Amino acid sequence: MNMHATPDFLTDCRSSALSTGVEPPQDDATRIALHLAAQIQKEHLELHRQRVAGAIDPITAHCYLKIKELLWTVARLVGLAHLHDGTRKRIPSPPHPPLPLRGADPTSAILAADAPRLFIDVTPTHRFGGRQGIQRVVREIAKRSLRGEGSLPVVIENGRVTPYFENRGPQSPIEFRKGDKFVILDASWLATDEYVPIIETLKAAGGQLVTLIYDLIPLTQPLSVAAPMTEQFKTWFEAIVLESDRLLCISRSVADDLVSYLAREGVRTKADLRIGWWRLGADFDEQDEKSVSAEAMDVAASEAPFYLSVGTLEPRKGYSIALDAFDLLWRSNVVDARYVIVGRAGWQSEALQRDLRNHPEYGRRLFWLNDASDADLRHCYERCCALIFPSMIEGFGLPLVEAGRRGIPVIASDIPVFHEIGGADVRYFDLLDPIDLASEILRLSREAPTRLHSSYVTWDDAADAFLELVSTDAYQTRIAGPASAPAVAAPARAVS
Structure with a gap:
């Protein structure tokens, strides 16, 4: 931390924090685990508070159960038991629209080519959207994908692989051939069982399996995800990742984490496994055609600066x-800046949502857009x-490159992947x-507003590199092989 530039009131805060006499752990992984454990405990207490607040007295609860039993009995007598007993047929949500074709359908030519084909799987995004x-990377x-020779986006439907284009006629299932490559680009841990037979068919045909890894968070920091997610991810990792011929990562940091994890756990992989990485783009949101919501317009309308x-x-x-950093600044009245959060409510966030909505600055200097469009x-x-x-x-940090592409100053946590992606263009706390974060915000607030001139990869460049x-x-x-020590080899061609 740059203490020489820290204002007096923040220096006092630092001194007060250190006066407890408890030394924080020096290892980042341990510090993160302890912080996550504290946050999750807070979330559990909030869920308990909500349950207590919604509890009803025993007499009311007894009456409620008796009335429900009566209604269910009547429903069975009139033939409507399926509405409550689990036998009701549920209509699955329709898949999201496939890719539009702006010219001739290339599917037949690609599938008929003698050369090996490259199939890029996007099944979960097709089914669940997001x-x-x-989902942004996948889309x-x-x-x-057609920028590559012989490459085709595909989805799994009814246990078969089919092209991911607007249906201009009957789509025949794809039959793998020797030399074909099947790239699992999407969040395949959502449907591991469906991928296993596809992979077996690919292997039998002499094809190559390539799996994209976004991060190893459920394995290396299980406190940061829901418990079922860790088990789901582990099953996927063993059934698909360890059966892959090639592994692709969205950053070198993820690749380093993967190599370290394989070595540390003594995991057996496919012989001659190769691992690579490439850079993601930052210009996808330019394609959004929706109008800006009134809420977003109001947040940005004030002349007071806001941090995002x-x-x-x-x-x-x-x-x-x-x-906490903005609270320090607001209480000291040294910065009249606003803080805007754009993001949906996720796992274990009930206490944070309550903290935001009950904050004295909420709606004045603190804003949360939980349903924002691109x-x-x-x-x-x-x-x-x-x-x-x-x-x-x-694993990467798309907001960092989105902001960097627009020349917006960035203040980010001091972690390896942010240094890899942002380099010297980012201020780290x-x-x-x-x-320390409050110090960086205050320091930036006292500088003249500016836009940086940073160079970031476009999605055209990212797709070409991929x-x-x-x-x-x-x-x-x-x-080199199962249970062997990883060896780094020079790439055949530089991939940035």
Whole structure:
């Protein structure tokens, strides 16, 4: 931390924090785990408070159960038992629209080609939609997949692989051939069982399985996700990742974490496993055609500067750290800045939601947009004075590149992946330290407003790099065989 530039009141806060005499753990992983444990405990207490607040007295509860039993009995007598006994047939939600075709349908030509094909799976995004990081990556790569020779986006339907395009006629299932590559680009842990037979068919045909890894958070920091997610992710990791011929990561930091995890756990992988990484783009939201919401317009209309954070509300995103930092600044009356959070409510965020809505500055200097569109987000980016990125665990960090592409100053946690992506263009604050974050915000507020001139990868460039990496087998790291020590090899061609 740059103590020489820290105002007196923040120095006093630091002195007060140190006066407890308890030394914080020096290891970042331990500090993160302890912070997450404290946040989750707070969330559990909030859930308990909500249950107690919603509890009813025993007499009322008894009457309620008796009335419900009567209604269910009547429903059975008139043939409507399926409404409450679990036998009701549920209509699955329809899949999201496939990719539109703006020219001739290339599917037949690609499938008939003698050369090996590259199939890019986007099944979960097709089924469940979503506008968060993984779905954004999937959509942008899928839209540009035809930039590669012989590459085609696909989905799994009824146990078979089919093209992911608007249906212009009957779509025949795809039959794998020797040399084909099947890239699992999406969040496949949501449907591991469906992928296993597809992978077995691919192997039998002599094809290659490539799996994209966004992060290892459920394995390395299980406190940051729901318990079922850890088990789901572990099953996926063993059934799909360890059966992959190639692994692709969204950053070098994730690749390093993966290599370390495999070595530390003594995990057996496929022979001659190769691991690579490439950079994601930052221009996807330009395609959004929705109008800006009135809420986003109101937030950005004031002349008072505002700082922006983007991401789902969940413990690992560090919103409590940022809120503590702004509380320090607001209470001291040294900064009249506003703080705007754009992100949906996520796992274990009930206490944080309550803290936001009950905050004395909520609606005045503190705002939360929990249902923002890309148009809203772009509107906020264009008008904010800086991005605050307090997250403690990330595989990449799309908000960092989104802000950087627009030249917006960024204040982010001091973690390796942010240094990899943001480099010297980002201001870093000590991990989990609201006082240091407050110092950086105050320091930036006293500088003349500016827009930086940073260069970031577009999604066209990112798609080209992705397709080249997979097509040419230019992975940067090689693991020679099962249970062997990882050995780093020079890439056949630089991938930035």
